[in-house]
Amino acid sequence: MGKRSQWRLGTIILGCLTALSCKEVGRIFAPDIISTDQNWVIRETEHLSIHVRPDSAAARDIEWIVSRLEESFHKAVNYLQVQYNNKITFFVYSSVQDKEKNSGFNGYGMAWPSLESAAGFYESPQNYGAIGPHELVHLIVYWTVGIMTSLALDEGIAVAVTGHYMRSNEYPDGIPVHIAAAQLNSMQKIKPVSAVFDNRAWGSVHDQDHVLYYNQSGSFVAYLVESYGIQKFNQFYTRASANEYRSSFQQIYGMSIDDFYQQWIQFLSLLL
Numbered sequence: 001m002g003k004r005s006q007w008r009l010g011t012i013i014l015g016c017l018t019a020l021s022c023k024e025v026g027r028i029f030a031p032d033i034i035s036t037d038q039n040w041v042i043r044e045t046e047h048l049s050i051h052v053r054p055d056s057a058a059a060r061d062i063e064w065i066v067s068r069l070e071e072s073f074h075k076a077v078n079y080l081q082v083q084y085n086n087k088i089t090f091f092v093y094s095s096v097q098d099k100e101k102n103s104g105f106n107g108y109g110m111a112w113p114s115l116e117s118a119a120g121f122y123e124s125p126q127n128y129g130a131i132g133p134h135e136l137v138h139l140i141v142y143w144t145v146g147i148m149t150s151l152a153l154d155e156g157i158a159v160a161v162t163g164h165y166m167r168s169n170e171y172p173d174g175i176p177v178h179i180a181a182a183q184l185n186s187m188q189k190i191k192p193v194s195a196v197f198d199n200r201a202w203g204s205v206h207d208q209d210h211v212l213y214y215n216q217s218g219s220f221v222a223y224l225v226e227s228y229g230i231q232k233f234n235q236f237y238t239r240a241s242a243n244e245y246r247s248s249f250q251q252i253y254g255m256s257i258d259d260f261y262q263q264w265i266q267f268l269s270l271l272l
């Protein structure tokens with residue numbers, strides 16, 4: 001297995017960790033959080049309204065956060081090849097505890113797409129969550145590509161744009177998502193296509209093994225976009241429900257999803 005097998009120990013999770021997808025939870029509960037918690041100072045940037053706690057590490061390091069979130073915004077719209085003209089409200093909690101206590105949700109990041117809002121936390125340049133493209137992708141996709149039909153494609157595109165889901169000692173800037181997925185494939189953990197496009201089954205994978213959930217989704221979507229471009233993916237994204245994904249994949253890509261899935265598994269098996 002080599003050195004890469006060690007990344008499962010001591011990794012830092014960058015995506016959102018919730019019982020439902022970050023988007024769905026957010027849609028249900030966000031308005032209370034945003035209206036009741038007023039303890040913020042606000043920095044307006046070109047594309048974001050960044051909220052940080054007064055006198056926090058985030059307030060001290062605001063220039064780093066501004067440049068990172070603005071870069072993330074550009075990375076997202078460039079990858080998706082869309083235009084997004086509204087401002088995004090981004091809440092930077094002072095710690096994961098602050099976020100969990102005051103937002104009411106576990107995990108490092110959150111997106112409330114319908115409210116054009118997202119959240120993460122920042123303690124130091126070494127310890128932060130969701131100060132990157134992932135949550136921005138969720139809300140930009142919602143407003144420009146359309147309504148989610150598949151959890152796997154929704155989390156997959158967020159991970160694909162970011163390029164990774166976790167960091168490790170070997171990969172301090174993030175474990176490239178195809179490397180992470182190849183490792184899972186070598187352990188024979190990759191789930192079949194039927195489980196991936198069944199939102200209930202795929203959601204239970206999330207609860208059991210979020211490393212598998214995000215890396216498999218992210219690698220599959222990245223490989224699909226690398227193979228056939230973002231425009232076809234954006235069409236598929238809105239037509240990938242459990243009833244529809246097979247026929248819409250065949251129509252959009254001119255091949256069966258089973259054949260493409262095998263190509264992707266073959267690609268992974270040659271990586272390590």
Ligand SMILES: [Zn+2]
Pocket residue numbers: 015016022023134135138155158
């Ligand atoms: Zn997410």
